[in-house]
Amino acid sequence: MTDHDVVIVGAGLAGLVAALDLTRAGLDVRLLERDEQPGGRVATERVDGFVVDRGFQVLNTSYPQVRRRLDLDALDLRLFTSGALVRRDGRLHRLVDPRRHPGGLVGTLGSGLLPWRDKLAVAAYAARAGYQPVGRLLAEPETTAAQALRRRGIGDAGVERFLRPFLSGVLGEDELETSSRYVDLVWRSFARGRVGVPAAGMSAIPRQLPDGVLRCGVDVQAVDGGEVRHADGRLGARAVVVATDPRTAGRLLPTLAVPPMRALTTVYHAAPEPPGTEPILLLEGDDDRMVANSVVLSNAAPGYSGDGRALVATSLVGGAAAGVDEAAVRRRLARLYGVPTDGWAHVRTVSVPDALPGAQPPLGDLRRPVDLGDGLFVAGDHRDTPSVQGAMASGTRAARAVLDALAATSAAAR
Ligand SMILES: Cc1cc2nc3c(=O)[nH]c(=O)nc-3n(C[C@H](O)[C@H](O)[C@H](O)COP(=O)(O)OP(=O)(O)OC[C@H]3O[C@@H](n4cnc5c(N)ncnc54)[C@H](O)[C@@H]3O)c2cc1C
Numbered sequence: 001m002t003d004h005d006v007v008i009v010g011a012g013l014a015g016l017v018a019a020l021d022l023t024r025a026g027l028d029v030r031l032l033e034r035d036e037q038p039g040g041r042v043a044t045e046r047v048d049g050f051v052v053d054r055g056f057q058v059l060n061t062s063y064p065q066v067r068r069r070l071d072l073d074a075l076d077l078r079l080f081t082s083g084a085l086v087r088r089d090g091r092l093h094r095l096v097d098p099r100r101h102p103g104g105l106v107g108t109l110g111s112g113l114l115p116w117r118d119k120l121a122v123a124a125y126a127a128r129a130g131y132q133p134v135g136r137l138l139a140e141p142e143t144t145a146a147q148a149l150r151r152r153g154i155g156d157a158g159v160e161r162f163l164r165p166f167l168s169g170v171l172g173e174d175e176l177e178t179s180s181r182y183v184d185l186v187w188r189s190f191a192r193g194r195v196g197v198p199a200a201g202m203s204a205i206p207r208q209l210p211d212g213v214l215r216c217g218v219d220v221q222a223v224d225g226g227e228v229r230h231a232d233g234r235l236g237a238r239a240v241v242v243a244t245d246p247r248t249a250g251r252l253l254p255t256l257a258v259p260p261m262r263a264l265t266t267v268y269h270a271a272p273e274p275p276g277t278e279p280i281l282l283l284e285g286d287d288d289r290m291v292a293n294s295v296v297l298s299n300a301a302p303g304y305s306g307d308g309r310a311l312v313a314t315s316l317v318g319g320a321a322a323g324v325d326e327a328a329v330r331r332r333l334a335r336l337y338g339v340p341t342d343g344w345a346h347v348r349t350v351s352v353p354d355a356l357p358g359a360q361p362p363l364g365d366l367r368r369p370v371d372l373g374d375g376l377f378v379a380g381d382h383r384d385t386p387s388v389q390g391a392m393a394s395g396t397r398a399a400r401a402v403l404d405a406l407a408a409t410s411a412a413a414r
Contacts, residue, residue, distance in 0.1 A: 001236055002226065002236040002237050002238055003030070003235045003236050003237065004028045004029060004030045004235065004236075004237045004238075005022075005027040005028045005029065005237065005238050005239065005406065006022050006027055006028075006029045006030070006237055006238065006239045006240070006241060006402055007029075007030050007031075007032065007228045007235050007237040007239075007240050007241070008022075008029065008030070008031045008032065008240075008241040008243055008379075009032050009220045009223065009228060009240070009241065009242050009243060009244055009252070010032075010033065010034075010040065010242065010243040010244035010245070010248070010380070011031050011032075011033035011035075011038035011039070011040065011206075011211065011214055011216070011243075012038070012039065012040025012041060012042070012206075012243065012244075012245070012380070012391060013039075013040065013042060013205070013206060013209070013388060013391040013392050013395065014243040014379040014380045014381065014383075014391040014392065014394050014395040014398070015031055015033075015038075015040075015241070015243030015244075015379065015395060016031070016038055016039075016206055016209040016211060016395065017065070017069065017209060017391075017392045017395030017396055017399070018241050018243055018379050018395035018396075018398045018399045018402075019031040019211070019213055019214070020069075020209055020210060020399075021395070021396060021399035021400070022399050022402060022403070023210075023212070023213055025399075025403055027402075027403075027406075029213045030213055030215065030235060030237075031211065031213050031214045031215065032215055032218040032220055032228065032230065032235075033214060033215070033216045033217075033218065034216075034217070034218065034219045034220070035216060035217075036216050036217055037203075037216060038206050038209075038211050038214055038216070039203050039205070039206035039207075040206075040245065041054060041055075041245070041352065041355070042054070042057065042202050042203060042205050042206055042388070043202070043203050044200075044201030044202050044203035044204075046306075047268070047347055047348045048270075048306070048347060049305070049306020049307055050268065050270065050304060050305060050306055050311050050347050050348075051200070051201040051301070051303065051304040051305075051306075051311070052201075052268055052347065052348050052350065053197070053201055053202040053203075053266075053313075053350075054202070054350060054352060055264050055265070055266045055315070055350050055352050055355060056169075056266045056293075056295065056297075056313040056314075056315045057197075057202050057388075058080070058195040058196060058197060059075070059077060059195065059196060059197065059198070059202070059205065059388060060189045060190070060193045060194075060195050060387075060388075060389070061077070061193040061194050061195070061196070062188075062189045062192035062193025062194075063189060063193070063387070063388060063389035063392075064389065064393075065388070065389050065392035065393055065396065066388065066389065066392075069208075069209070069392065070205065070208055071208060074208065075198040075199070075204050075205070075208070076198060076199035076200070077196040077197070077198055077199075078196050078197055078198070078199055078279070078300040078301035079194045079195070079196035079279070079300065080194075080195050080196055080279045080280060080281065080295070080300050081096055081100075081101060081278055081279060081280040081281075082096060082097040082100045082101065082190070082194060082195075083095050083096030083097050083101065083104065083108070083280065083281075084096075084162075084166060084280065084281045084282070084283050084293075085278075085280055085281070085282045085283065086113055086161065086162060086165070086282075086283045086284075086285040087282065087283070087284060087285060087286070087335070087336050087338075088113060088161055088284075088285030088286055089286065091112075092338070093111040093112070093113040093285070094107050094108065094111065094280075095108050095111060095113065095162065096108055096280075097191075100194070113157075113161055113162065113285060114157050114158050114161060114162060115155070115157055117153075117155060118154055118155050118157050118158030119158075121152060121153040121154040121155070121158060122154055122158050122162065122163070124152070124153075125149070125152045125154060125187070126187055126190075126191055127191075128152075129184045129185075129187035129188045129191060130187065130188055130190075130191025130192055131191070134185075134188075137181070137184045137185070137188070138181060138365060138366075140180070140181070140184070142179055142180055142181050142361045142362055142363065142364075143180045143361060144176060144177045144178065144179070144180065144360075144361060145167065145171075145176040145177070145178050145179070145180050145183040146159070146175070146176035146177065147180070148180030148183065148184075149163060149176070159176075160285075160287070161285040162283070162285065163176075164176060165283040165284055165285060165289060165292070165293070166281075166283060166293075167183065167186070168292045168293075168317050169264070169292035169293040169315045169317070170186055171183070171186075171262070171356070171359075172262030172263065172264050172317060172355055172356040172358075172386075173262055173317060173358070174317050177360055178358070178359050178360060179359050179360060179361040179362070179363045180361070181361070181363055181366060182359040182363060182366065182385055182386075185366070185385060189389070196300060196301075197297065197300060197301050197304075198301075199301055199303050200303065201304070205388070218230050218231075218232070219231060220244075220252065222252065223240055223242055223252045223253065223376070225374060225375065225376075226238060226239075226240065226375050227240075228240055237375075238375060238406060238409070239375045239376075239377060239402045239405060239406060240375060240376055240377065241377040241378070241379055241398050241399075241402065242376070242377070242378045242379070242380075243378070243379040243380055243394075243395065243398070244380065245354055245380065246258040246259065246261065246354070246357050246380060246381075246382035247261065247354055249378055249380060249382065253372065253376065253378060255372070256372070256378060258357070258382055259357040259358045259359070259360070259382055260357075260358045261353065261354040261355070261356065261357055261358065262317075262355055262356040262357070262358055262386075263317070263318050263319030263351070263352065263353045263354070263355055264292075264315060264316070264317065264318075264319070264351075264352055264355040264356070265315070265316045265318060265319055265320060265324050265349060265350065265351040265352070266313050266314065266315050266316075266349070266350045267313075267314045267316070267324065267326055267329045267346070267349045268311060268312070268313055268314075268346075268347040268348045268349070268350070269311075269312045269314070269330065269333070269341070269344040269345065269346060269347060270305070270309040270310065270311060270312075270344065270345045270347050271296075271309060271310040271312055271341070271343075271344045272309055272310075272343055272344075273310065274296050274298065274299055274310035275296065275310070275312075275337035275338070275339045276296065276299070276337070277299055278299060279295070279296065279299040279300030280295070280299075281293050281294075281295050282294045282295065282336055282337065284332075284336060290316070290328070290329070290332045291314050291315065291316050291329065291332060291333075291336070292315045292316055292317050293314070293315050294312060294313065294314040294315070294333060294336060294337070295312070295313055295314075296310050296311070296312050297311045297312070297313050298310045298311040309345075311347070312333070312344070314329055314333060316329070319351045319352065319353040319355075320349070320351035320353070324349060324351065326346050326349060330344055330346070356381070356386040357381060357382040357386045358386075359385065359386055366384060366385055367383065367384055367397070368382070368383045368384075369383075370383055370394060370397050370398040370401050371398075371401040371405060375405070377398045377401055377402055377405075378398065379391075379394040379395045379397070379398035380394055381394065383397070383398075384397075
């Protein structure tokens with residue numbers, strides 16, 4: 001006896017998307033979520049009137065799943081400048097994408113941050129990742145990002161003063177040991193799209209995905225064939241999709257290989273005055289880097305601040321376990337922004353130990369199997385790329401696999 005056609009465990013973006021597609025296909029679906037609200041790692045809370053996301057995150061408009069499934073107008077996406085400010089030896093360098101910000105071309109070309117050779121090599125790398133067909137990118141030999149950047153002729157200055165600082169916050173690691181294939185796709189998304197945050201916070205994204213079949217507060221403890229067990233009982237289904245975070249997926253599905261997780265910490269401060277007015281990422285280009293990046297969020301999205309003070313989000317690679325000293329971060333921000341930060345108030349430190357699944361080589365074609373056989377399916381960013389796009393794409397694939405499997409079973413029964 002089954003209670004539903006499909007039970008999905010976990011209402012992050014992957015589970016929500018899978019539920020949406022399966023419900024639209026006419027199946028009886030139940031979506032179980034441990035927390036009191038859906039969204040998983042994409043969540044937002046209000047702290048003293050500030051909009052505080054579960055770590056600094058951005059939405060990229062070029063993600064295919066974003067274009068297909070989200071209403072960007074309704075999200076009222078607040079965009080950042082395409083590029084970054086880099087502080088090195090006390091000087092601030094502004095490197096922007098001249099296609100989007102033509103006024104920044106002269107400053108970017110004239111910046112003394114990188115030698116000409118590295119400027120040209122970085123530009124060539126970005127153009128190649130942005131405009132080559134995906135098939136050709138994926139046909140390149142897969143190495144670590146560090147090796148791939150060197151292979152593209154980018155020297156020490158280009159890597160250490162710009163690419164490593166820029167990528168560390170995106171990849172959740174400092175060693176550039178992530179797969180070159182994934183990093184190519186990251187560059188592609190930056191070259192083709194803009195990044196921003198919804199005016200009301202990142203949790204507006206899962207709110208756009210209907211959840212009529214959702215039941216919250218259900219902590220699933222075991223998955224066994226066509227059965228899901230939780231504290232209050234059990235549910236039978238023709239298919240079960242495990243769409244939890246990777247660590248829980250590994251516990252519920254012991255045969256599943258799950259990657260090591262990357263930790264990220266974001267320290268949120270309120271500043272009486274914004275240090276600058278541009279919504280742009282600020283990076284440390286010095287050798288003694290402490291933070292991955294910092295941004296005045298309220299310059300892009302004024303609604304992130306409830307009282308007119310500026311909300312500054314500063315990201316660090318690693319979790320609370322690595323020991324994040326808020327006062328030390330605030331002192332470093334004085335050097336980075338070039339303004340006194342004594343009067344800045346600490347709003348919240350958000351540490352996410354399992355922020356991103358590591359994407360080390362070999363990833364192959366970047367898509368891992370979602371159909372485990374015997375009516376068991378798996379979805380989540382660990383099946384694709386560690387991103388909003390990857391999570392939603394995995395949910396899409398898992399739903400398609402369920403439909404194929406159930407259709408095959410029905411055909412066999414006739
Ligand atoms: C700090 C940070 C910064 C990021 N920055 C970006 C960025 O800039 N751009 C980008 O594209 N991506 C970014 N990401 C990654 C992106 O948020 C994730 O890849 C994506 O949200 C993962 O979605 P998911 O559905 O795969 O998993 P999750 O969001 O982890 O969802 C899994 C769900 O399963 C539930 N669950 C777990 N166990 C159980 C159980 N036993 N029973 C029932 N339910 C359970 C959880 O509560 C959760 O709701 C960032 C992530 C973090 C944390």
